[in-house]
Amino acid sequence: MKIVIIGAGGRLGAALSRAYREKFDLTGFNHAELDLSRPHQIRERVGNLDFDIAINAAAYTNVDRCETEKDQAFAINAEAPRLLAEICREKGAKLIHISTDYVFDGHKNQPYSEEDAADPISAYGESKRAGEKFVLQTSDRHLVVRVSWVFGPDRPSFIDAMIKRAREEEQIEAIADKWSTPTYTEDIAEMLPAFFPWHRLSADVPRIIGKMPTPPILHFANAGSCSWQEYAQHALDCCRAAGVPLKAKTVGGSVLAGMKNWVARRPVYSVLSTAKYQALTGIKPRPWREAVADYIERSYSKK
Ligand SMILES: NC(=O)c1ccc[n+]([C@@H]2O[C@H](COP(=O)([O-])OP(=O)(O)OC[C@H]3O[C@@H](n4cnc5c(N)ncnc54)[C@H](OP(=O)(O)O)[C@@H]3O)[C@@H](O)[C@H]2O)c1
Numbered sequence: 001m002k003i004v005i006i007g008a009g010g011r012l013g014a015a016l017s018r019a020y021r022e023k024f025d026l027t028g029f030n031h032a033e034l035d036l037s038r039p040h041q042i043r044e045r046v047g048n049l050d051f052d053i054a055i056n057a058a059a060y061t062n063v064d065r066c067e068t069e070k071d072q073a074f075a076i077n078a079e080a081p082r083l084l085a086e087i088c089r090e091k092g093a094k095l096i097h098i099s100t101d102y103v104f105d106g107h108k109n110q111p112y113s114e115e116d117a118a119d120p121i122s123a124y125g126e127s128k129r130a131g132e133k134f135v136l137q138t139s140d141r142h143l144v145v146r147v148s149w150v151f152g153p154d155r156p157s158f159i160d161a162m163i164k165r166a167r168e169e170e171q172i173e174a175i176a177d178k179w180s181t182p183t184y185t186e187d188i189a190e191m192l193p194a195f196f197p198w199h200r201l202s203a204d205v206p207r208i209i210g211k212m213p214t215p216p217i218l219h220f221a222n223a224g225s226c227s228w229q230e231y232a233q234h235a236l237d238c239c240r241a242a243g244v245p246l247k248a249k250t251v252g253g254s255v256l257a258g259m260k261n262w263v264a265r266r267p268v269y270s271v272l273s274t275a276k277y278q279a280l281t282g283i284k285p286r287p288w289r290e291a292v293a294d295y296i297e298r299s300y301s302k303k
Pocket of ligand 1: 009032057076098101150
């Protein structure tokens with residue numbers, strides 16, 4: 001199976017590239033190799049390739065900068081996925097497009113299902129939602145996968161920033177009134193192949209087959225939910241268990257309203273329900289606490 005990963009230098013894209021390099025015939029494009037704000041490059045570099053699946057893990061992910069650079073945000077997060085979706089359709093290939101919990105407004109207090117109305121409250125969320133719509137309109141063989149609070153070894157995220165601060169300072173804080181679910185890049189890499197067009201391969205290749213959702217949109221996150229404060233506290237606890245020396249032992253709580261330097265609004269609650277994923281694959285994602293413990297054990301112990 002021939003796979004193209006767009007955004008292969010990012011946190012998720014690099015993890016996917018690592019996980020699939022041995023198993024598939026893989027071509028990866030990082031930002032320097034393919035600039036999604038240049039449609040002619042997309043046509044020339046992706047359009048001229050022969051492949052079965054393209055995974056778009058590239059995005060303009062700086063939520064605050066999207067507010068002041070809306071044109072750029074829409075070019076990368078909406079127009080580029082539209083073109084990728086068209087190129088894939090013309091080739092008979094499938095596009096798996098990665099999206100975000102930030103397409104929701106955060107007013108719910110129960111996990112968001114795929115059927116809930118997306119109503120973004122930031123330019124980032126709007127641009128990502130526009131990209132989803134373009135992909136979904138182009139072909140019902142494509143798939144939009146929404147994930148939340150992504151962490152992993154290939155690029156630092158919130159959890160790494162918290163650990164760094166806890167190594168340097170005795171008192172640290174994280175937001176206590178914003179909730180979602182941390183999601184490990186390794187777990188996303190493990191789940192996506194369930195939705196690959198395996199029928200193109202011989203039947204003796206071992207695999208998990210997930211039925212395609214209708215409409216083709218799917219939520220994936222580790223199980224459970226937490227605030228950023230709980231997330232950071234668990235990370236510190238795992239570090240201690242793994243023998244990582246820290247100055248801070250506990251994480252104090254701060255409030256979202258106190259983040260005066262944030263330009264964009266963020267959803268207060270953006271937990272994604274994975275009920276559909278579980279129904280389609282028969283698999284329950286592992287709890288976020290377990291995934292974080294695994295990450296810290298692998299990435300921080302003996303460092
Ligand atoms: N991180 C999260 O918590 C989170 C949560 C929900 C959903 N998501 C979604 O998950 C996906 C992967 O995000 P991530 O966490 O891996 O973020 P990331 O590390 O920021 O990866 C995004 C990648 O896109 C690349 N990129 C940016 N502008 C580009 C352009 N014009 N052309 C080509 N590539 C470009 C970036 O390259 P440079 O760094 O070189 O610019 C980066 O490698 C995205 O769709 C994101 O919306 C992420």
